[in-house]
Amino acid sequence: MSADAWSGLHVLAVAQFDDAMLRVLFEAASAMKRMVASKRKSDLLRGRVLANVFFEPSTRTMCSFDAAMKRLGGDVISVSEGTSSAKKGETIEDTVRCLQCYCDVLVMRHPVTGTVAQAASAARKPVINAGDGVGEHPTQALLDLFTMSSSHPRAASADGLGLDGLTLALVGDLKHGRTVHSLSLLASRVAKPPKLHLISPDELRMPAHVHDELVSAGVQLRASDNLAAALADADVLYVTRVQRERFESAEAYQKVAGSYVVDAALMRGAKEDMIVMHPLPRVDEIATDVDADPRARYFEQMENGMYVRMALLALVLGADLTQL
Numbered sequence: 646m647s648a649d650a651w652s653g654l655h656v657l658a659v660a661q662f663d664d665a666m667l668r669v670l671f672e673a674a675s676a677m678k679r680m681v682a683s684k685r686k687s688d689l690l691r692g693r694v695l696a697n698v699f700f701e702p703s704t705r706t707m708c709s710f711d712a713a714m715k716r717l718g719g720d721v722i723s724v725s726e727g728t729s730s731a732k733k734g735e736t737i738e739d740t741v742r743c744l745q746c747y748c749d750v751l752v753m754r755h756p757v758t759g760t761v762a763q764a765a766s767a768a769r770k771p772v773i774n775a776g777d778g779v780g781e782h783p784t785q786a787l788l789d790l791f792t793m794s795s796s797h798p799r800a801a802s803a804d805g806l807g808l809d810g811l812t813l814a815l816v817g818d819l820k821h822g823r824t825v826h827s828l829s830l831l832a833s834r835v836a837k838p839p840k841l842h843l844i845s846p847d848e849l850r851m852p853a854h855v856h857d858e859l860v861s862a863g864v865q866l867r868a869s870d871n872l873a874a875a876l877a878d879a880d881v882l883y884v885t886r887v888q889r890e891r892f893e894s895a896e897a898y899q900k901v902a903g904s905y906v907v908d909a910a911l912m913r914g915a916k917e918d919m920i921v922m923h924p925l926p927r928v929d930e931i932a933t934d935v936d937a938d939p940r941a942r943y944f945e946q947m948e949n950g951m952y953v954r955m956a957l958l959a960l961v962l963g964a965d966l967t968q969l
């Protein structure tokens with residue numbers, strides 16, 4: 646297995662990845678985790694600069710990329726909607742042509758689907774999609790799959806990614822949630838994929854183009870609106886927020902807000918070794934009484950985001966990982 650497939654890559658959509666690339670990345674992410682535990686920081690990316698360009702709010706994605714670059718000895722410049730010349734009418738292509746003169750890699754989030762890919766087409770430095778509207782969020786899917794593979798007891802003790810034999814239940818706003826678009830598509834690309842169960846109200850079903858791709862990839866797939874009934878079979882419960890900002894009206898949002906709540910009482914009907922994940926931020930879909938349950942893994946998942954992004958930055962920048 647080689648790291649070459651990652652070097653210089655724009656990271657735009659999960660269709661770019663295969664099983665071999667994921668193994669390289671996950672091995673590197675585990676090495677990053679060990680490095681941080683033992684010495685906090687390395688000089689692997691010393692002299693390199695990351696531009697964090699966020700045209701939509703972000704806590705975890707932006708800060709974990711920032712911390713990832715700094716833990717590897719690199720530097721970070723940050724641009725947000727309020728501070729960019731987009732306000733003056735600059736095109737995204739020109740913004741990228743400018744920023745790439747100052748940096749070695751760009752991370753970009755934008756509310757309009759396809760805009761990050763448009764930016765990448767004008768870039769000679771790697772561009773990483775940190776979420777484009779209701780489109781994709783590929784780096785979140787990478788950290789989600791890493792967490793499933795390393796944190797589910799049966800997956801962690803199996804050979805390879807260990808996901809076959811597991812049922813991944815995706816719950817909530819599957820229509821607008823870019824994390825579940827990317828995660829389900831990524832799960833369908835591994836050599837031995839998990840089964841998928843899509844759980845949402847009718848109004849928030851997985852978009853047809855994603856659903857069709859999952860079917861043509863040959864994944865075992867079910868869809869329903871009943872979380873309680875699906876729970877007993879689930880090995881990974883991936884809960885998502887209803888994406889208020891993507892609705893056309895407050896009424897349409899109110900109609901489906903609070904559709905599902907995972908709480909300690911509900912967890913009594915779940916498997917002993919099931920794990921609960923959430924990309925965060927949560928609103929009210931996971932009650933805080935679940936946080937102390939050992940099956941709750943969303944904070945560990947969030948921490949993994951930094952290790953996976955450290956690995957990703959090192960790989961796309963072609964760093965020699967033996968120097969870590």
Ligand code: NCD
Pocket residue numbers: 705706776782785823824886888924925926
């Ligand atoms: C997600 C996002 O921005 O799509 N957050 C994240 O990156 N961890 C999920 C969300 O906003 O609900």
